Amino acid sequence: MTAPTINGTRYPQPIEDLLPAARALDLPEGEAFPSRNRLMREFRIGAPKAGELLALLKTEPATPDATAEPDTTNPADPPAAPEPAPPAEPDPTPALEITPAVPPAEASAVSRPDTPPPAAPARRAVAWPVVLLALPAFVAIWSGWVGLGGLTGFGIVHPLPGIWDSFSINSAITLPIGVETYGAYALYVWLSGRVPAPALRFAKWSALGSLAVGALGQVAYHLLVAAGVTSAPWWITTAVACLPVAVLGMGAALAHLVRTHD
Structure with a gap:
């Protein structure tokens, strides 16, 4: 059981008060001084x-006792040199380093000299030149698809018979609206990179296919007109007639893949 501290209190005493009590400790045979651990424990x-x-x-030597016998040693003998004190053992407990708090204003004002200045945000590329590029392309593509539709059986239809008999529309406009709009949308989805991998692959190949079909449609129309053909061959008519259905299927599939995150 640990002995109580001196003076009947459990609180640590000054070193000057602990020194006599430390000298009075009972030491095992062969030990001149108590260990540091025992001093901590006692x-x-x-x-x-x-x-x-x-x-x-x-x-520090112990205070001589008044009742002790006088020293009978020869005064002529030189005094013995005091035993050098061993170095104090280092404290194993690391001292806590207290860093003074720095106000936020001062902390923000101090900067390292080697810290590079923040880079200015890069300006985004403008997109309005695309409108100028799209206008002539829109005119050429629209006229080419509408003309090819006229050569393959597309023409004026009345979509609301019995409801609005006078309302009519040229069904050939479904070709440029469907094919080219889907090609532009699939190209946007592919280059955005913000969709799942299956949607990215489907958008890539369907966009390239739509652009290739659009180019072939323009080539076919101009070749037929240059040759004076008033009615397209059956295989061209068959391919053009399937375009609205193919565009609908690819658009529905791409919309489904874009919303699927599995």
């Missing part, structure tokens, strides 16, 4: 204070 002090107390025990 007086309930920390390692730094116990090390300092142990150093004082080894350097």
Whole structure:
């Protein structure tokens, strides 16, 4: 059981008060000084204070007792050199380094000299020149598809018979609206990179296929007109007639893949 501290209190005492009590400790045979751990345990002090107390025990001699016999040694003999004190053992407990708090204003004002200045945000490329590019392309593509539709059986229809008999529309406009609009949308989905991998692959190949079909349609129309053909061959008519259905299927599939994140 740990002995109580001196003076009947459990609180640590000053080193000057602990020094006599430390000299009075019963030591095992062969030991001249108590260990630092015993000093910590006996007086309930920390390692730094116990090390300092142990150093004082080894350097300061004990106070001579008044009842002790006088020294009979020859005064002519030179005094014995005091035993050098061993170095104090380092404290194993690392000291806490207290860093003063820096106000936010001062912390923001101090900067390292080697810190590079923040880079200016890069300006985004403008997109309005695309409108100028699209206008002539729209005129050429629209006229080519509508003309090819006229050569393959597309023409004026009345979509609302019995409801609005006078309302009519040229069904050939479904070709440029369907094929070219889907090609532009699939190209946007592919280059955006913000969709799942299956949608990205489907958008890539369907966009390239739509652009290739659009180019072939324009080539076919101009070749037929240049040759004076008033009615397209059956295989061209068959391919053009299937375009609205193919565009509907690819558009529905791409919309489904874009919303699927599995």
